[in-house]
Amino acid sequence: xxxxxxxxxxxxxxxxxxxxxxxxxxxxxxxxxxxxxxxxxxxxxxxxxxxxxxxxxxxxxxxxxxxxxxxxxxxxxxxxxxxxxxxxxxxxxxxxxxxxxxxxxxxxxxxxxxxxxxxxxxxxxxxxxxxxxxxxxxxxxxxxxxxxxxxxxxxxxxxxxxxxxxxxxxxxxxxxxxxxxxxxxxxxxxxxxxxxxxxxxxxxxxxxxxxxxxxxxxxxxxxxxxxxxxxxxxxxxxxxxxxxxxxxxxxxxxxxxxxxxxxxxxxxxxxxxxxxxxxxxxxxxxxxxxxxxxxxxxxxxxxxxxxxxxxxxxxxxxxxxxxxxxxxxxxxxxxxxxxxxxxxxxxxxxxxxxxxxxxxxxxxxxxxxxxxxxxxxxxxxxxxxxxxxxxxxxxxxxxxxxxxxxxxxxxxxxxxxxxxxxxxxxxxxxxxxxxxxxxxxxxxxxxxxxxxxxxxxxxxxxxxxxxxxxxxxxxxxxxxxxxxxxxxxxxx
Amino acid sequence: xxxxxxxxxxxxxxxxxxxxxxxxxxxxxxxxxxxxxxxxxxxxxxxxxxxxxxxxxxxxxxxxxxxxxxxxxxxxxxxxxxxxxxxxxxxxxxxxxxxxxxxxxxxxxxxxxxxxxxxxxxxxxxxxxxxxxxxxxxxxxxxxxxxxxxxxxxxxxxxxxxxxxxxxxxxxxxxxxxxxxxxxxxxxxxxxxxxxxxxxxxxxxxxxxxxxxxxxxxxxxxxxxxxxxxxxxxxxxxxxxxxxxxxxxxxxxxxxxxxxxxxxxxxxxxxxxxxxxxxxxxxxxxxxxxxxxxxxxxxxxxxxxxxxxxxxxxxxxxxxxxxxxxxxxxxxxxxxxxxxxxxxxxxxxxxxxxxxxxxxxxxxxxxxxxxxxxxxxxxxxxxxxxxxxxxxxxxxxxxxxxxxxxxxxxxxxxxxxxxxxxxxxxxxxxxxxxxxxxxxxxxxxxxxxxxxxxxxxxxxxxxxxxxxxxxxxxxxxxxxxxxxxxxxxxxx
Numbered sequence: 001x002x003x004x005x006x007x008x009x010x011x012x013x014x015x016x017x018x019x020x021x022x023x024x025x026x027x028x029x030x031x032x033x034x035x036x037x038x039x040x041x042x043x044x045x046x047x048x049x050x051x052x053x054x055x056x057x058x059x060x061x062x063x064x065x066x067x068x069x070x071x072x073x074x075x076x077x078x079x080x081x082x083x084x085x086x087x088x089x090x091x092x093x094x095x096x097x098x099x100x101x102x103x104x105x106x107x108x109x110x111x112x113x114x115x116x117x118x119x120x121x122x123x124x125x126x127x128x129x130x131x132x133x134x135x136x137x138x139x140x141x142x143x144x145x146x147x148x149x150x151x152x153x154x155x156x157x158x159x160x161x162x163x164x165x166x167x168x169x170x171x172x173x174x175x176x177x178x179x180x181x182x183x184x185x186x187x188x189x190x191x192x193x194x195x196x197x198x199x200x201x202x203x204x205x206x207x208x209x210x211x212x213x214x215x216x217x218x219x220x221x222x223x224x225x226x227x228x229x230x231x232x233x234x235x236x237x238x239x240x241x242x243x244x245x246x247x248x249x250x251x252x253x254x255x256x257x258x259x260x261x262x263x264x265x266x267x268x269x270x271x272x273x274x275x276x277x278x279x280x281x282x283x284x285x286x287x288x289x290x291x292x293x294x295x296x297x298x299x300x301x302x303x304x305x306x307x308x309x310x311x312x313x314x315x316x317x318x319x320x321x322x323x324x325x326x327x328x329x330x331x332x333x334x335x336x337x338x339x340x341x342x343x344x345x346x347x348x349x350x351x352x353x354x355x356x357x358x359x360x361x362x363x364x365x366x367x368x369x370x371x372x373x374x375x376x377x378x379x380x381x382x383x384x385x386x387x388x389x390x391x392x393x394x395x396x397x398x399x400x401x402x403x404x405x406x407x408x409x410x411x412x413x414x415x416x417x418x419x420x421x422x423x424x425x426x427x428x429x430x431x432x433x434x435x436x437x438x439x440x441x442x443x444x445x446x447x448x449x450x451x452x453x454x455x456x457x458x459x460x461x462x463x464x465x466x467x468x469x470x471x472x473x474x475x476x477x478x479x480x481x482x483x484x485x486x487x488x489x490x491x492x
Numbered sequence: 493x494x495x496x497x498x499x500x501x502x503x504x505x506x507x508x509x510x511x512x513x514x515x516x517x518x519x520x521x522x523x524x525x526x527x528x529x530x531x532x533x534x535x536x537x538x539x540x541x542x543x544x545x546x547x548x549x550x551x552x553x554x555x556x557x558x559x560x561x562x563x564x565x566x567x568x569x570x571x572x573x574x575x576x577x578x579x580x581x582x583x584x585x586x587x588x589x590x591x592x593x594x595x596x597x598x599x600x601x602x603x604x605x606x607x608x609x610x611x612x613x614x615x616x617x618x619x620x621x622x623x624x625x626x627x628x629x630x631x632x633x634x635x636x637x638x639x640x641x642x643x644x645x646x647x648x649x650x651x652x653x654x655x656x657x658x659x660x661x662x663x664x665x666x667x668x669x670x671x672x673x674x675x676x677x678x679x680x681x682x683x684x685x686x687x688x689x690x691x692x693x694x695x696x697x698x699x700x701x702x703x704x705x706x707x708x709x710x711x712x713x714x715x716x717x718x719x720x721x722x723x724x725x726x727x728x729x730x731x732x733x734x735x736x737x738x739x740x741x742x743x744x745x746x747x748x749x750x751x752x753x754x755x756x757x758x759x760x761x762x763x764x765x766x767x768x769x770x771x772x773x774x775x776x777x778x779x780x781x782x783x784x785x786x787x788x789x790x791x792x793x794x795x796x797x798x799x800x801x802x803x804x805x806x807x808x809x810x811x812x813x814x815x816x817x818x819x820x821x822x823x824x825x826x827x828x829x830x831x832x833x834x835x836x837x838x839x840x841x842x843x844x845x846x847x848x849x850x851x852x853x854x855x856x857x858x859x860x861x862x863x864x865x866x867x868x869x870x871x872x873x874x875x876x877x878x879x880x881x882x883x884x885x886x887x888x889x890x891x892x893x894x895x896x897x898x899x900x901x902x903x904x905x906x907x908x909x910x911x912x913x914x915x916x917x918x919x920x921x922x923x924x925x926x927x928x929x930x931x932x933x934x935x936x937x938x939x940x941x942x943x944x945x946x947x948x949x950x951x952x953x954x955x956x957x958x959x960x961x962x963x964x965x966x967x968x969x970x971x972x973x974x975x976x977x978x979x980x981x982x983x984x
Contacts, residue, residue, distance in 0.1 A: 043715065044883040045707040048726035049753045049874045050848040053761065057854055058834050070856035073951045074959075075567050078819060081960055082574055085815035088808055215537040223535065234540035261541045269545065316580060323577035327570060342550050356542040362549055364562035382541045391536040459565045467566075468573050 083327070090298060098296045105192040113195045116182050120206045121255060123178035127210050128251045130170045131217050135243035137163065138221050157225060164218075171214040179207045179416075187420045193482070196421030204413055208383055209254060212262040215387050217246065220264070240264045257354050258345045260383040267355030280347035287339035291332050298328045303479045310480045318476075325472035333471060341377070367458035368443035369436055372466065384410065407437055418474075424481035428474050439465055575819070582790060590788045597684040605687045608674050612698045613747060615670035619702050620743045622662045623709050627735035629655065630713050649717060656710075663706040671699045671908075679912045685974070688913030696905055700875055701746060704754040707879050709738065712756070732756040749846050750837045752875040759847030772839035779831035783824050790820045795971045802972045810968075817964035825963060833869070859950035860935035861928055864958065876902065899929055910966075916973035920966050931957055 055062040141160045145153045182203035186196040220242040223233055240250070245264035254262050306321035337360075345359045363376035374381055384406045392402040411433035418429040439461075446458030547554040633652045637645045674695035678688040712734040715725055732742070737756035746754050798813035833851045841849050855868035866873055876898045884894040903925035910921040931953075938950030 043711050043724055044886045045704075045711040045879055046715070046725060046729075047878055047882070048728050048755055049878060050751060050755055050758050050846075051726060051728055053759050053847040054850040056834055056838055056849045056851055058830070059838065059849065061849075066854040067857055070854070070858065070951050070955075072564065073948060074822075074856070074955050075571060077952060077955050077960060078822065079567060079571060079574075081815050081818055082571075085812055088812045088815070092808065092812070212537075219535050219537045223538070232535055233538060234543060236540050236543055237538075259542060263540055263542055266542050267545050316584065320577055320580045320584065323573050323580070326573055330566075330570065338550070342548055346548055346551065354542075355545040357548045357551065357553075358546040359548055362558040362562070364566070365559055366562065386539055386541060387537055390539070394536045456565060459562050460569060463562075463566050463569050468569060 086298075086327075090301070094297075094301055096297070097300065098293055105195060109190045109192045109195045112185055112190050113199050116185060116199045117202060120178055120182060120203050123174050123210060124206060124213070124251060124255055125248075126174045127171060127213055128246070128248060130167060130174065131213070131246050134163075134167050134217070134221060135246045138224055139243055142225065142227075160225075167218075168214075171210070175207055175210040175214070178210065179203055183416060183420050187423060190421070191423075193421045193423075197417065200417055200421055204417060205260070206255075208260045208380075209262065212260055212383060212387055213251070213254065215391075216262040217242070220245070234263075236267070237264050253352070256348070257352050258348045258359065258379065259354070259356075260379045261386055269350075269353045269355050272350055272353060277347050277350045280343045280350070283343035284339050284347065287335045287343065291335050291339070294328060294332055294335075299325065299332065299475075302328065303476065306476055307480060307483055310476065322469065322472050322476060325476060326468045329472045329475055330467045333467060337376070345379075365459065366462050367455035368440065368447035369462055369465070370440040370444055371447055371458075372462050373436065373440070380410075403440075404437060407433055418478060422478050422482055424478060424485060426477065426481050428477045432470060432474055578790075578819075582793070586789075586793055588789070589792065590785055597687060601682045601684045601687045604677055604681055605691050608677060608691045609694060612670055612674060612695050615666050615702060616698060616705070616743060616747055617740075618666045619663060619705055620738070620740060622659060622666065623705070623738050626655075626659050626709070626713060627738045630716055631735055634717060634719075652717075659710075660706075663702070667699055667702040667706070670702060671695055675908060675912050679915060682913070683915075685913045685915075689909065692909055692913050696909060697752070698747075700752045700872075701754065704752055704875060704879055705743070705746065708754040709734070712737070726755075728759070729756050745844070748840070749844050750840045750851065750871065751846070751848075752871045753878055761842075761845045761847050764842055764845060769839050769842045772835045772842070775835035776831050776839065779827045779835065783827050783831070786820060786824055786827075791817065791824065791967075794820065795968065798968055799972060799975055802968065814961065814964050814968060817968060818960045821964045821967055822959045825959060829868070837871075857951065858954050859947035860932065860939035861954055861957070862932040862936055863939055863950075864954050865928065865932070872902075895932075896929060899925055910970060914970050914974050916970060916977060918969065918973050920969045924962060924966055 057064070057066045137160055141156050144156065148156070182199055186199050190196045190199065220233075220237075224242045242264070250264065253266075257266065259266070302321060302325050306318065306325070309317035309321055341359045346357060348354075349357050359378050361375040361378070363372050366372035366375060388406050388409060389399075389402045392405055393399060397405070411430045414433050415425065415427060415430040419425040419427070443458045443461055446454045446461070449455060449458075549556070549558045629652055633648050636648065640648065674691055678691050682688045682691065712725075712729075716734045729737075734756070742756065745758075749758065751758070794813060794817050798810065798817070801809035801813055829852075837851045838849060840846070851870050853867040853870070855864050858864035858867060880898050880901060881891075881894045884897055885891055889897070903922045906925050907917065907919060907922040911917040911919070935950045935953055938946045938953070941947060
């Protein structure tokens with residue numbers, strides 16, 4: 001960077017009115033000539049342009065490595081040019097494929113989807129009722145304890161605790177129903193994969209919130225029943241101690257807030273900036289339209305053209321198709337990430353005055369797959385860490401085994417999210433997630449290297465495995481399975 | 493950069509045995525839990541993951557802009573993937589197009605080319621003879637001056653100077669013949685464009701050397717005849733004052749040295765590192781083969797496919813072809829630059845113990861077209877500056893007019909170098925060079941901006957105008973003209 005600055009400054013200092021005067025060696029010569037007075041014009045041809053030993057700047061002999069910022073600009077330009085060319089090629093081949101009226105869905109899909117969207121949050125209300133009864137029992141036990149002896153206290157607590165398995169059972173049935181009913185309806189009765197995915201995503205989010213709500217309240221109740229010992233509760237909860245948090249308002253806030261981790265109290269912002277909300281929503285809508293255009297005009301033909309190649313297992317062609325698809329799926333992925341995690345979640349957080357906006361950290365710099373999974377989706381990461389990983393480690397599991405459990409659960413949820421709406425339980429999403437574990441183990445040493453090269457290699461492995469191969473290949477396989485089952489992308 | 497380092501260091505410090513333990517917020521929670529003692533396992537689910545106000549790192553609210561180094565890696569990877577795909581596509585379409593035996597040239601081309609290669613340097617010897625006679629006359633005049641009166645001295649010098657136009661005339665005839673004969677033979681009798689280009693390039697280089705030799709010696713002679721005044725000659729020339737420099741050895745060194753600017757004395761290195769020479773030659777050969785493979789396998793089909801589009805003036809298709817060609821021509825250009833200016837000229841300089849290896853500076857960072865032309869080809873730039881620009885400015889021309897003259901001369905030479913071997917004086921190279929003048933004027937203000945954005949824009953204009961549009965378009969037009977004239981690329 002320093003050499004770059006130096007180089008441009010030098011060029012700047014010497015720049016004069018004309019093209020050919022910006023140079024230090026001729027400058028010296030000129031000064032020399034001016035000194036020699038009247039013969040100036042006659043001696044122009046003798047200046048010593050080669051007056052000292054100098055190295056080519058790309059040679060190893062050279063002391064200063066030149067800046068290569070220009071090549072960064074060139075890379076961006078070549079990427080733009082290559083993709084512009086593909087856009088022209090695409091239009092010459094296919095014309096305009098975007099068609100608003102062509103989008104077709106069965107009325108049944110919409111009706112069922114709406115019913116599911118309305119039903120799923122009801123399970124949260126059931127969870128609230130379960131918690132409310134548990135809380136009132138707990139209050140009674142604690143209220144009566146003041147008058148009783150230690151022995152009686154102990155007996156009461158034991159009696160109360162014996163009811164806990166029922167609470168846990170009710171929560172489990174409630175949460176499982178939420179997920180099972182939705183999955184069943186989507187798999188068997190909702191044909192359109194888009195509507196199906198939305199329903200399934202909603203159900204999974206509510207299921208996770210349900211779990212977090214139940215687990216957190218159980219521990220809070222435990223702390224409530226043992227007031228003598230240091231409760232070890234976070235200071236932020238002090239403003240709303242158990243069981244005052246078990247209210248319908250508190251639960252509604254958790255339902256709508258952009259988090260999967262239940263806390264009685266969250267950090268809150270002072271006010272809602274509606275202009276901020278409007279900007280984020282405009283970003284979301286713009287990107288959604290952008291993604292739709294890209295999918296219809298670019299991704300769809302590539303996917304369609306690749307069906308024959310997969311059917312005949314033509315490896316070179318499949319590779320070529322995956323590579324062609326990788327650029328477009330990468331752009332869709334990046335746009336989708338920004339639309340959801342930056343635009344939509346920030347808009348939601350602003351409306352909810354939810355203070356912690358760390359929905360992601362700089363995952364694009366991840367130098368290992370582990371780093372990526374820790375940083376790209378913080379809501380899910382936080383849930384897994386708080387309700388799966390930490391408790392398992394607390395029970396004596398090794399961190400490795402606990403991580404395995406986290407990824408297994410995550411793999412099941414991913415397969416449910418992709419396999420059910422596409423009506424194909426082919427396991428690609430499941431095994432794709434499980435395959436992360438060896439990749440994480442493989443790239444972990446690279447992340448810890450002091451040499452920046454190690455980190456760069458780790459980062460490249462992440463991009464290649466995840467974005468350039470994993471995603472387009474997954475999309476291709478689910479698309480192929482869909483085609484094999486239904487013969488056509490949509491019921492056009 | 494700072495934030496990147498910080499981010500990775502933090503990740504590094506917290507990295508533990510497992511995937512899910514690298515996080516600062518849970519870390520605090522863990523510490524808190526450990527403090528609370530035996531109930532640790534029961535309180536895992538209450539940790540406050542949202543304990544403070546935080547912004548999304550891509551939000552404007554965020555204080556720290558995250559590093560985007562990961563996206564640089566991604567760009568490189570996408571470029572590699574896109575080009576790998578094009579390679580696969582190319583092989584699936586065309587198979588292997590590389591064919592050593594298919595290269596055909598007429599025997600006459602080789603014979604004539606060899607004769608030209610032998611004849612052209614003879615003009616340098618003629619230039620030497622002209623200079624030798626002028627030098628001996630000058631010596632005689634100076635030698636006799638010691639015994640004569642001032643008036644006689646003046647008369648002698650005037651008499652001698654009256655012979656100068658003859659010297660100039662002889663040099664002009666000699667140099668022009670060198671270029672004219674080669675151009676004539678190449679245009680009319682050498683069919684193969686490769687052999688033609690080599691002959692033409694050689695003739696132009698020797699012509700430039702010839703001019704520099706004549707101009708420099710004229711000024712040195714002038715200084716020799718006026719010993720009283722401060723000669724204003726560079727100090728480096730002191731070891732070989734005029735007319736001791738007019739020897740066949742001195743001229744041979746200039747002929748072979750990697751410069752177009754004649755100096756009686758050059759900075760020299762102490763010894764020849766033969767390993768350095770071998771490495772540079774290996775680079776040159778490797779890159780030459782690489783360029784040949786690229787041209788045959790990738791550039792040739794694109795050029796061939798574009799003929800119909802140019803013939804029917806299908807603008808969208810021509811644009812698509814230029815863009816497709818631009819990537820490959822850019823790679824060939826970069827490889828060719830490195831092969832010639834870094835590998836070949838450095839090897840030659842090492843063998844000649846030529847000390848000044850500044851054959852180019854960091855032209856890839858140029859933030860204006862003027863900057864590019866000053867930095868990419870230092871030998872020609874030095875020649876133009878010393879023998880065209882500075883003398884014209886010395887005669888009172890404005891720098892702008894002198895620059896115009898330089899680019900006009902350069903444009904003529906470029907057209908001779910491209911138009912003659914391809915047997916098509918279509919003027920694209922000429923007007924391409926002349927078009928640099930408005931581009932230079934347009935980008936000059938960008939270069940002078942303090943804002944780095946201005947420089948980046950200037951750099952992008954340079955890349956687009958020169959490498960992404962100018963060169964592929966030029967190549968396409970000369971190829972089209974060739975096809976129109978001969979109907980086939982080679983006489984296969």
